[in-house]
Every structure is written in structure tokens, then in C-alpha cells.
Amino acid sequence: MGWLPAPVEALLDVALVGELAVVGPKGRPIVHPLIPLYDGEHVYMHSSTLFSKKLEHIKRHPQVSVSLSDPIALRGSTDRATIQGTARVIEDDPHSQWETLILELWRRKEPVIDSFLRQRVALPLFFERAVIEITPERCLFWPGGDTSRLPLISTPESRAA
Amino acid sequence: MPRVDASHLAALDRYPFVVVSWVADDGYPLSVATTFQTDAARREVILREPAGESVAIPTDRDVNVIGSHIRPTPGQGYDERRYLQLWGRTSPPSQGRVVFAAARAWGWDEAEVPFFEYSERSVPQSRRYLDLLSAQAGRRIRPRLSLGWLILRTTRLPFLSATVIPVLLGILVALRHGAFDVWLALLTLLGASLAHLAINVSNDIFDTLSGADAANVNPTQFSGGSRVLIYDLLSLRQLVAVALALFAGAGAIGLLLVAITGSLTLLWIGIAGLAVGIAYTAPPLKLVYRGLGEIAVALGFGPIMLLGAYVVQTGRLALEPFVASIPVGILVALILYVNEIPDRTGDAAAGKRTLPVRLPADTITGGYLVAALAAFAVIVVGVAAGLLPWPTLLALAAVPLALRIHTGIREHYNSPYTLMAVMGTNVNLNLMVGALLLGGYGAALLASALLR
Numbered sequence: 357m358g359w360l361p362a363p364v365e366a367l368l369d370v371a372l373v374g375e376l377a378v379v380g381p382k383g384r385p386i387v388h389p390l391i392p393l394y395d396g397e398h399v400y401m402h403s404s405t406l407f408s409k410k411l412e413h414i415k416r417h418p419q420v421s422v423s424l425s426d427p428i429a430l431r432g433s434t435d436r437a438t439i440q441g442t443a444r445v446i447e448d449d450p451h452s453q454w455e456t457l458i459l460e461l462w463r464r465k466e467p468v469i470d471s472f473l474r475q476r477v478a479l480p481l482f483f484e485r486a487v488i489e490i491t492p493e494r495c496l497f498w499p500g501g502d503t504s505r506l507p508l509i510s511t512p513e514s515r516a517a
Numbered sequence: 518m519p520r521v522d523a524s525h526l527a528a529l530d531r532y533p534f535v536v537v538s539w540v541a542d543d544g545y546p547l548s549v550a551t552t553f554q555t556d557a558a559r560r561e562v563i564l565r566e567p568a569g570e571s572v573a574i575p576t577d578r579d580v581n582v583i584g585s586h587i588r589p590t591p592g593q594g595y596d597e598r599r600y601l602q603l604w605g606r607t608s609p610p611s612q613g614r615v616v617f618a619a620a621r622a623w624g625w626d627e628a629e630v631p632f633f634e635y636s637e638r639s640v641p642q643s644r645r646y647l648d649l650l651s652a653q654a655g656r657r658i659r660p661r662l663s664l665g666w667l668i669l670r671t672t673r674l675p676f677l678s679a680t681v682i683p684v685l686l687g688i689l690v691a692l693r694h695g696a697f698d699v700w701l702a703l704l705t706l707l708g709a710s711l712a713h714l715a716i717n718v719s720n721d722i723f724d725t726l727s728g729a730d731a732a733n734v735n736p737t738q739f740s741g742g743s744r745v746l747i748y749d750l751l752s753l754r755q756l757v758a759v760a761l762a763l764f765a766g767a768g769a770i771g772l773l774l775v776a777i778t779g780s781l782t783l784l785w786i787g788i789a790g791l792a793v794g795i796a797y798t799a800p801p802l803k804l805v806y807r808g809l810g811e812i813a814v815a816l817g818f819g820p821i822m823l824l825g826a827y828v829v830q831t832g833r834l835a836l837e838p839f840v841a842s843i844p845v846g847i848l849v850a851l852i853l854y855v856n857e858i859p860d861r862t863g864d865a866a867a868g869k870r871t872l873p874v875r876l877p878a879d880t881i882t883g884g885y886l887v888a889a890l891a892a893f894a895v896i897v898v899g900v901a902a903g904l905l906p907w908p909t910l911l912a913l914a915a916v917p918l919a920l921r922i923h924t925g926i927r928e929h930y931n932s933p934y935t936l937m938a939v940m941g942t943n944v945n946l947n948l949m950v951g952a953l954l955l956g957g958y959g960a961a962l963l964a965s966a967l968l969r
Contacts, residue, residue, distance in 0.1 A: 379540050476662070
């Protein structure tokens with residue numbers, strides 16, 4: 357099961373956008389605003405094959421971070437968090453594997469996705485997708501979102517202790 | 518990746534905060550949100566220093582600063598999607614501030630590049646990724662659609678209404694002239710439909726090979742082709758096989774109809790139809806590439822379809838079906854005409870010199886009005902001359918719709934995605950006029966039956 361602090365799990369449950377930071381080929385950070393999903397253990401993000409460069413970056417350098425920071429995208433919550441972890445790209449069948457893995461989580465957060473999915477014929481490549489499964493390893497949390505204050509840092513070990 | 522200029526800094530000012538990211542010594546990216554001010558003249562972003570050693574922004578490596586925004590719209594997802602990220606280096610913190618000197622920038626704003634265009638521009642990346650994935654997996658991984666959707670997309674099935682209307686109208690004119698055979702009517706409808714779908718598919722093949730479809734980054738549901746080759750939903754070999762099968766089916770039915778009716782006129786009409794359909798995009802004529810696409814379409818979906826259906830039933834040509842075919846042909850040609858407007862940039866890049874490529878917006882917009890009104894004028898003149906039954910004047914009820922489309926073209930000429938609604942209305946105009954002409958002929962037939 358997961359170890360993330362409850363307020364961070366609450367942010368993950370409502371977030372419409374989180375900034376996924378990956379490491380590019382020249383060692384620079386590259387940031388992608390994506391919708392994060394959470395199953396109580398892993399953070400899931402996903403990417404159409406149309407915008408798949410990030411997947412290539414992750415496969416080369418699987419360490420990533422996810423920042424939850426925008427009150428608008430967090431449905432009014434002003435708390436902020438950054439989750440660092442190791443990502444795995446799941447891409448055996450970009451046509452339908454993501455539906456099995458994350459569609460239910462996606463639907464819960466964004467019910468409108470079903471109506472888009474029914475129009476798959478209009479934009480078929482958008483729905484060819486890979487899943488990014490992130491195992492959290494460290495979390496920084498700023499209650500109230502004020503990063504001029506020290507973050508609360510937690511890890512699986514600190515949670516266990 | 519573009520170098521940063523003052524416009525990027527001005528764009529960053531639209532965001533209330535930024536997220537600063539860097540790759541920490543342990544290899545993990547680390548991100549922290551903070552507030553900022555920009556100094557456009559010096560291409561600098563002044564960041565408020567986050568508290569604590571754990572999030573101390575490094576000065577010895579590249580740092581990323583991103584502003585992003587969405588507007589959630591309940592029940593519809595979200596809009597106003599935009600982000601802008603800058604890369605550069607920071608100076609050591611001073612008085613709680615960190616100076617970030619921006620060097621490179623990258624971003625997307627759907628107000629500037631609509632999502633559908635952004636997606637189309639990314640199609641080569643999708644193909645590259647899937648090719649790489651296929652190589653890694655040792656098997657071909659390609660995008661898919663269910664068979665039903667694939668058939669619909671490949672053949673552009675909804676456009677079949679352009680065939681159904683003239684064929685039914687030809688059959689009704691023949692019925693009014695006392696000739697009707699239901700099996701011949703059904704065979705005509707099937708053969709003409711297969712010919713239309715075959716031409717749709719072959720046009721797609723030639724437009725893809727010419728580069729016209731790939732150059733078009735603003736396809737809509739009405740324009741830009743089926744894109745099954747561009748998206749790799751089918752291979753060229755598969756699509757050629759589909760086209761040949763459809764042509765074979767259409768040809769077989771056409772020859773069967775010629776054999777049953779014994780009409781050489783029908784044979785020539787069929788040959789003319791296939792020739793115009795293929796020459797529409799195929800070399801050496803490539804009619805649509807020379808600005809002659811509208812004439813080809815008007816001939817194909819007007820006189821050729823309608824007279825063909827009439828000749829199958831009666832075995833002869835006549836003036837009335839020819840006159841009836843003129844407004845039908847013009848309105849189908851106007852579907853193409855309007856659909857070419859959003860395609861004009863891609864078409865021009867591929868050397869496809871359609872009318873919207875050749876002519877200015879005002880001429881194209883005015884040309885629509887003239888052609889649409891000419892279609893209605895032909896009906897009025899046809900009735901006045903006693904060639905068309907007077908109930909076909911019902912079609913004039915569609916004049917306000919044509920005027921609305923003309924206004925829509927003028928207002929949305931430069932916006933492919935808002936023009937899409939106008940294109941849909943233009944298709945409806947063809948359906949409406951077709952239905953009203955059919956209704957007019959139906960009423961005339963009913964009246965003559967009652968008065969007999």
C-alpha cells in the first residue's frame with residue numbers, strides 16, 4: 357500500500373494537472389503538465405503517442421518528479437506538494453492497455469472522458485496511449501502552499517517509523 | 518527550441534506563479550513552486566527563494582521554469598490550456614531572491630495553436646514512437662480503430678448522401694416519365710455508391726502520395742481526407758486493395774446494368790463518371806490541383822449521377838433530368854468549395870491549386886453566394902419553362918440557409934475550427950435542397966396520380 361501523507365493523497369485525488377518533470381537527453385529537466393491519477397499506491401500519468409517524447413526520456417532516465425501546485429487545477433486547495441519517484445512506462449499495447457489500467461481512475465476524476473472516447477474515430481492517435489506508473493520515493497509538502505516556509509519531507513521509511 | 522526574447526517574458530507574466538525544476542545530485546528532478554517578477558529587458562526572471570536546503574535552487578546546472586494554466590469547465594473537461602517553460606541558469610540567492618537568466622523557451626497556447634492542429638503537427642512523433650516501439654517489441658505495433666469506425670473513416674461514408682440524392686432524383690424523374698423498376702433502382706443506388714466510395718478512397722491515395730494530406734495540419738471532419746494513411750491506420754497496399762475492390766464492385770454492377778438495359782448511353786455515362794472521378798486527383802489531369810475540382814464534382818454528382826439513374830430506368834436521355842441535375846451538382850460542388858477553404862495552406866504547399874488557393878477570400882466568399890443563388894435560379898427557370906414540376910419550388914425554402922452559410926464563410930474564413938460548423942451547415946444545405954427536390958417530385962407524382 358501507499359505511504360504518502362494523507363493531505364498529499366487528497367491533492368492527488370482532485371488534481372486536474374500536475375507538472376511531471378523528466379530528465380532530457382542532455383541532462384536538463386523538461387516539464388509536462390499532465391493529469392495525475394492515484395490508486396493509493398502509485399501515481400499514474402499517461403501520454404498519447406502524439407506527445408510521446410517524454411516517454412523516451414523516462415525510459416532513458418526513469419527518475420521523475422510530480423509537482424502539485426496550482427490551486428485552480430487542485431479545485432481550490434492551496435496546499436502544494438512535490439513527489440519524487442521512479443517511473444515505468446507501460447506500452448505493450450498502446451491501443452487498449454491504458455483502458456484496462458487507468459480508465460476507471462481517469463473517469464472518476466474527469467467523467468467527460470467517456471464522451472471523448474466515444475469519438476475515438478475523430479482523433480484516433482490521441483487515444484493510442486502509454487501509461488507512466490510512478491512509484492513515490494520521497495515527498496515534499498507545503499501546507500497552505502507557502503514555499504517560503506520549509507517543506508515537510510517524508511519517505512516510505514519515515515512513514516513506517 | 519527558440520531563444521528567449523521579450524515576448525516570452527511577457528507571456529510568462531500572465532501566470533500567477535511558476536514551478537522551478539532542476540535535476541538534483543541524486544538524479545531525481547526536483548520541483549518547487551514560487552512567485553516571480555520578470556525583467557524583459559535583461560531576459561531575467563526574479564524568483565522568490567524557496568525556503569530550506571532541500572529545495573535550494575542550484576547555480577551549476579540548467580534550471581527549468583514553467584508557468585501553466587487550465588480553466589476547468591464542469592462536465593466538459595477544461596479549456597484555456599497553455600504553458601510556457603524556460604531554461605536557463607540561476608545566480609546565487611540574494612536577499613531572498615534568485616535571478617534566473619532565461620536562454621531557451623518552449624510552450625503551447627491553445628488560443629494560438631488549437632488542440633487539433635497541435636495534434637496534427639505531432640503525428641510524425643507518433644509514427645516515430647510506434648516504429649521504435651515495434652522495433653523493440655519485435656512485432657508491428659500500429660494504431661487501430663474498430664472495423665466499423667475504420668470503414669466509416671476510410672471510405673468517408675457520410676458523404677454518400679451526395680450520391681443518394683441525385684440517384685433518387687433521377688429515379689423519380691424517370692417514374693414521372695412512366696418508367697420504374699425497383700431492382701434496377703436498387704442496383705443503380707448500390708453501383709453509384711460503390712463508385713463514389715471507390716473515388717473517395719482513390720482520391721485519398723493520390724492526395725497522400727502528392728503530400729497534400731500530410732501538409733494539411735488543419736483537417737476537419739469535412740476536409741483533409743480520411744488520413745488513414747497519414748495515421749498509419751492502413752498501409753498503402755491495403756488502401757489500394759480497398760479502392761480496387763470498390764472499383765471492381767462498381768464496375769461489375771455498371772456492366773450488369775448495361776447488359777440488362779442494353780443501353781450504350783449508360784455505358785458512356787458510366788465511363789465518363791469513372792474518368793472524371795479518377796482524373797479528379799490522379800495524374801496526369803489532377804483536375805482538383807488545377808482549380809477544376811468543383812467542375813468535376815458538379816458534373817459527377819449532377820448530370821452524370823442523375824442522368825445515369827434516369828437512363829437505367831428509361832434507356833434514353835432527356836432535358837428534364839439534366840435541368841434537375843444542375844442545382845444538385847452545383848450544391849455538391851459547393852461542399853467541396855467550402856471544404857477547400859481550411860485546406861488551402863496545406864493544398865498550396867503541395868501544389869494543389871484549388872480555387873481558395875488561387876483566389877482571395879472576398880472572391881471566394883462572393884463566389885459562394887453567386888453559385889448558390891444560381892442553383893436556386895435554375896430551379897425557378899426550370900419551373901417557369903415547364904421543365905420541372907412546380908412543387909420543386911419548395912427547394913427555395915433553403916435560400917435563407919444558403920445566405921446564412923455565406924455570412925458564416927465571411928466571418929470564419931481564417932479559422933478552420935470555427936468554420937467547421939459552417940461546413941456542416943453547407944452539407945445540410947445540400948441535404949435540404951435534395952430532400953425538398955425529392956419531396957417536390959413526390960408531390961408532383963402524387964398529384965398526377967390523384968388527378969388521373
